[in-house]
Amino acid sequence: MDLLAFLKGHASCYIYNGEQIASQCQKLKREIPDFEFLYSIKTNPFSHIIQNISKEGFGADAASAEEVFLSLKNGIASEKIFYSAPGKTEEDIKICYGKCTIIADSISEIRHINAIAAKHKEIVKIGIRVNPNFSMKNECGTSSKFGIDIEQLLKVEDTLAEYSNIKITGIHIHIQSQILNFQILGKYYKNCFELAKKIHSMKNVNIEFINFGSGIGALYRETQDKPVDLEKLNNMISEIAEENCVVLNAKLLIETGRFITCNAGKYYTPIVDIKESLGQKYLIVENAMNGFMRPAIANLIYKAAGEILTGYEPLYTCQDEFSVQVLNESVEKEKVNIVGNLCTALDVIRENTEVNHAQIGDIIEITNAGSYAYSLSPLLFSSHKIPKQYYLYKDKIYEDELL
Numbered sequence: 001m002d003l004l005a006f007l008k009g010h011a012s013c014y015i016y017n018g019e020q021i022a023s024q025c026q027k028l029k030r031e032i033p034d035f036e037f038l039y040s041i042k043t044n045p046f047s048h049i050i051q052n053i054s055k056e057g058f059g060a061d062a063a064s065a066e067e068v069f070l071s072l073k074n075g076i077a078s079e080k081i082f083y084s085a086p087g088k089t090e091e092d093i094k095i096c097y098g099k100c101t102i103i104a105d106s107i108s109e110i111r112h113i114n115a116i117a118a119k120h121k122e123i124v125k126i127g128i129r130v131n132p133n134f135s136m137k138n139e140c141g142t143s144s145k146f147g148i149d150i151e152q153l154l155k156v157e158d159t160l161a162e163y164s165n166i167k168i169t170g171i172h173i174h175i176q177s178q179i180l181n182f183q184i185l186g187k188y189y190k191n192c193f194e195l196a197k198k199i200h201s202m203k204n205v206n207i208e209f210i211n212f213g214s215g216i217g218a219l220y221r222e223t224q225d226k227p228v229d230l231e232k233l234n235n236m237i238s239e240i241a242e243e244n245c246v247v248l249n250a251k252l253l254i255e256t257g258r259f260i261t262c263n264a265g266k267y268y269t270p271i272v273d274i275k276e277s278l279g280q281k282y283l284i285v286e287n288a289m290n291g292f293m294r295p296a297i298a299n300l301i302y303k304a305a306g307e308i309l310t311g312y313e314p315l316y317t318c319q320d321e322f323s324v325q326v327l328n329e330s331v332e333k334e335k336v337n338i339v340g341n342l343c344t345a346l347d348v349i350r351e352n353t354e355v356n357h358a359q360i361g362d363i364i365e366i367t368n369a370g371s372y373a374y375s376l377s378p379l380l381f382s383s384h385k386i387p388k389q390y391y392l393y394k395d396k397i398y399e400d401e402l403l
Contacts, residue, residue, distance in 0.1 A: 215257015265370025288340025
């Protein structure tokens with residue numbers, strides 16, 4: 001297909017490459033064969049992507065009741081859907097009951113699930129999210145809005161055992177995303193497994209699954225960073241799988257994070273005006289911050305701090321986390337500011353950046369737009385036209401209808 005001709009008629013838009021997504025899924029299955037994988041729906045809930053993930057045999061990490069239903073609608077079986085989020089309401093639990101494995105994030109959620117199961121006159125299997133006493137780098141744990149502190153969990157063991165309509169059959173731990181260092185990941189997974197064995201010995205607990213969370217990092221900067229060495233990671237964690245066969249025989253689950261979709265998505269938006277101010281040139285595009293917010297946040301954070309920061313996920317990963325270019329054949333280069341049409345000075349994609357000499361109507365391409373992009377952006381700000389999303393598969397473009 002003629003991509004540029006399509007973009008001239010359809011940008012601003014996102015395009016996700018289905019074959020690239022399938023390839024990333026297959027790489028995980030091939031390189032880490034003893035573990036199963038959950039797609040983090042929140043990274044990109046586009047229906048075609050969830051369908052693709054389902055066909056690869058992956059389950060879903062759902063962060064809301066709506067994501068549970070999105071998973072079911074797009075082909076993921078209920079036994080492969082794990083609903084984990086803080087602050088679930090009783091209504092959330094009621095409507096998702098029986099449609100997924102609910103991961104309780106607090107003692108009160110456990111109590112709510114037990115009460116609902118009692119009304120159904122059933123014993124329901126649940127998981128619990130645990131806030132561990134270690135960090136990703138094997139230091140002490142920290143206070144968190146997520147999960148139940150392991151110390152607290154051990155203290156209320158007798159109380160939990162009295163909830164006769166639930167059975168705790170799994171744990172979920174998640175501390176940090178976007179880890180590229182296989183040694184840090186491997187040590188973290190080992191710590192999680194040791195914690196699972198400790199919890200397995202509690203009353204009314206029989207560990208059938210361990211969700212290690214903390215997805216494998218996506219590569220944002222190919223020239224500066226190295227991807228996760230999956231072969232070496234698997235060598236580190238194969239002993240977990242071996243011991244698991246003997247002591248727990250539980251499902252070992254890893255959340256995919258951005259690994260599958262981040263690099264498979266690109267964002268395109270047209271240049272609608274070009275102007276100069278005090279010697280600086282501005283390319284004004286149709287949807288900048290209100291189409292894809294992360295580049296604007298990256299520009300703001302780095303400009304304000306003057307250094308590379310961490311801890312702002314999923315809004316910000318690193319400096320230069322996106323490649324930006326003008327799609328034309330010009331051999332002439334120029335330094336420009338690429339900005340949007342919103343009434344705020346924050347609406348900036350990139351400042352003082354070198355691109356092909358541009359004309360009004362040319363298309364701007366931004367990479368790494370497959371995760372935390374469309375769903376994270378303020379699409380309704382100023383009531384502009386909302387960008388569309390498209391799915392590219394075997395040289396065909398699909399919109400919202402099911403494949």
